[in-house]
Amino acid sequence: EIVLTQSPATLSLSPGERATLSCRASQSVSSYLAWYQQKPGQAPRLLIYDASKRATGIPARFSGSGSGTDFTLTISSLEPEDFAVYYCQQRSNWPVYTFGGGTKVEIK
């Protein structure tokens, strides 16, 4: 099983600041990694797939990078609606998918 470890667990930032979230895989997943945003009481929302491709309708302030075992989600300038929990997911080990444990981005 491929284990995804996200860090930090919590990120405390102010609106307008840059957010950098990390996802590390226990073995290479090539570029087969996605990022999701989840707000309280809502389903997850796909932001980034295949490490760096933005999903339909996702603002340009969200960007993804990385390959192999180390990945980063960057939010260039936090908007009030960006405070949420973010998860990574791999599909490299198809048909078995795994998710990371999540990073909460909270208002400082």
Next chain:
Amino acid sequence: QVQLQESGPGLVKPSQSLSLTCTVSGASITTGTYYWGWIRQHPGKGLEWIGHFFYSGSTYYNPSLKSRVTISVDTSTNQFSLELTSVSAADTAVYYCAREGDTAKGYFHHWGQGTLATVSS
């Protein structure tokens, strides 16, 4: 635009089976080359992939749940279902049904709102 809606009993007794249904609208389960799946989220915790299927192909399950899980499809009603047997409190979670994206293959782009299933006597 494809929409998914989960339904099922909110409360299940320990050792019994949990059955949930996902009703799909705006698209047919039998059209295209999409995988449809189930994901759950324990209260206050992260996401756990349960399984997914292609309607005319195979169904795949999380190895940790495989012995207790069955995903089935009813194309006449455009629904698919999840059955989880021998449930315990550890199966209390919000259960989501979802579909992969048009280009985001292997990732869940469309989600239902989720339904809470509580296992308790």
